[in-house]
Amino acid sequence: MVREYIARDPRTGKPIQTGSTKVSEVSYEPLEGRWSALIPADIMSLAEGSLESREVRWMGVTYTLTRRDGIRALSSVSQNMVTLAHKFLLTAFEDEEDDIRIAALEVLPEFAVRRSDELFDWLSVLLDDTSLPVRQAASEALARAAPTFPSGVRSSLENELRSENRHRRSCAWKGLGSLAKTWPDVVADHIDTLLLETEVELRRKAAKLLKTIISRKTSAVWDLVSWALNDEDAIVRRTAAKSLPKLANQDVRMATMFAERAIVDIDAEVRLSAIKTLKRLNRGHGRARDLIIAGARSNDIRVRQACIDLLPSMMSEDELRILANDLLKTEKDPGLSKLLLEMRFEAALEGTEAQKNAALAPALAVPDIDKEILRSQGKSVGLLAPQPEEKRQEELPPEPPVQATPAPSVERRPTQDELMGYHDDEDEYDDMPDEEFY
Numbered sequence: 048m049v050r051e052y053i054a055r056d057p058r059t060g061k062p063i064q065t066g067s068t069k070v071s072e073v074s075y076e077p078l079e080g081r082w083s084a085l086i087p088a089d090i091m092s093l094a095e096g097s098l099e100s101r102e103v104r105w106m107g108v109t110y111t112l113t114r115r116d117g118i119r120a121l122s123s124v125s126q127n128m129v130t131l132a133h134k135f136l137l138t139a140f141e142d143e144e145d146d147i148r149i150a151a152l153e154v155l156p157e158f159a160v161r162r163s164d165e166l167f168d169w170l171s172v173l174l175d176d177t178s179l180p181v182r183q184a185a186s187e188a189l190a191r192a193a194p195t196f197p198s199g200v201r202s203s204l205e206n207e208l209r210s211e212n213r214h215r216r217s218c219a220w221k222g223l224g225s226l227a228k229t230w231p232d233v234v235a236d237h238i239d240t241l242l243l244e245t246e247v248e249l250r251r252k253a254a255k256l257l258k259t260i261i262s263r264k265t266s267a268v269w270d271l272v273s274w275a276l277n278d279e280d281a282i283v284r285r286t287a288a289k290s291l292p293k294l295a296n297q298d299v300r301m302a303t304m305f306a307e308r309a310i311v312d313i314d315a316e317v318r319l320s321a322i323k324t325l326k327r328l329n330r331g332h333g334r335a336r337d338l339i340i341a342g343a344r345s346n347d348i349r350v351r352q353a354c355i356d357l358l359p360s361m362m363s364e365d366e367l368r369i370l371a372n373d374l375l376k377t378e379k380d381p382g383l384s385k386l387l388l389e390m391r392f393e394a395a396l397e398g399t400e401a402q403k404n405a406a407l408a409p410a411l412a413v414p415d416i417d418k419e420i421l422r423s424q425g426k427s428v429g430l431l432a433p434q435p436e437e438k439r440q441e442e443l444p445p446e447p448p449v450q451a452t453p454a455p456s457v458e459r460r461p462t463q464d465e466l467m468g469y470h471d472d473e474d475e476y477d478d479m480p481d482e483e484f485y
Contacts, residue, residue: 093117122157186218193222254286288320
């Protein structure tokens with residue numbers, strides 16, 4: 048199992064804080080080639096020089112590999128061969144042939160993950176080799192090794208970043224950009240020294256890296272942003288200001304402080320970056336609101352327009368009309384004056400009759416039961432006058448006629464006794480008591 052590499056500060060020896068919980072052991076991209084077809088035994092023999100050549104098939108093509116290919120393949124040997132492979136690699140750095148030294152430099156970033164003893168010392172030496180191809184190979188090896196070995200290449204990287212040679216400087220800045228993704232705190236240290244350089248090109252490139260490390264939210268990073276915003280070069284300040292919108296999503300307090308400084312910068316691009324930062328802040332209250340209101344009176348028309356556009360989203364209608372009236376007293380631009388007039392306009396008071404009516408809120412509908420109660424009391428419903436009772440009764444639909452139930456007949460029907468002829472005798476005994484009758 049490969050032992051995990053721990054980057055340490057060369058001054059204190061303490062581990063350097065990384066941008067993630069664990070940095071990948073292979074942050075570079077391993078280079079493959081025809082040497083990948085060699086078996087470990089042939090790799091060691093070719094690197095040692097005991098085997099002159101070996102034929103292999105790679106990507107459907109037959110190649111004849113030599114010592115250069117064996118050295119290039121040293122990173123793929125098994126763990127029990129690493130010590131001997133490390134010895135062969137150190138020997139290759141001292142070889143008189145340029146191709147051998149170049150092959151050793153190409154495999155250095157990959158092999159250093161397994162064993163890095165003395166490798167970076169040789170890298171610093173070969174950066175100043177007498178051969179131009181070797182120096183170029185060393186610069187490219189530095190760029191590939193920087194993201195994984197920040198402490199191993201620290202001094203070499205500092206020198207190469209300031210090199211007068213275009214290729215060497217380009218490779219160093221490429222390595223520093225890759226280092227920002229894995230070890231942002233190390234990059235902050237490099238930017239700290241680069242912003243103090245008198246060469247403006249170095250300060251401009253350093254300011255471009257602020258955006259990659261601003262998420263660290265540390266006092267060291269905030270100091271770098273502050274220094275860059277105070278730089279005498281406008282491009283450095285512009286580049287630093289462009290990182291502020293990203294900071295607004297992470298630290299509102301610091302973003303507001305930097306935006307307050309940038310919004311009064313003499314450079315227009317810096318001021319616009321400050322406006323973009325304010326757009327991402329909470330504009331409803333606090334210092335950001337005051338900055339936007341102050342920006343609406345700026346001498347720069349672009350700043351004024353950007354701030355005036357933000358006013359409707361942070362103010363109520365009454366506040367907006369009052370501020371628009373105040374701004375119209377000093378605004379000279381026709382376009383902004385028209386915009387402020389629209390903000391001040393109140394349709395309910397200054398509009399046409401149709402606009403005034405449209406601004407009125409419709410009244411709630413009166414329930415039918417309430418209408419009946421009000422009408423029964425002779426009161427009006429809504430805007431209608433109460434109607435007289437007689438008129439209301441006339442307007443009511445006629446009630447359907449009610450059919451009367453037939454009255455019972457009063458004709459007396461004869462009883463059965465009367466039909467039998469007994470009714471004549473009963474009359475003379477009607478007044479007699481029952482006792483006398485018997």
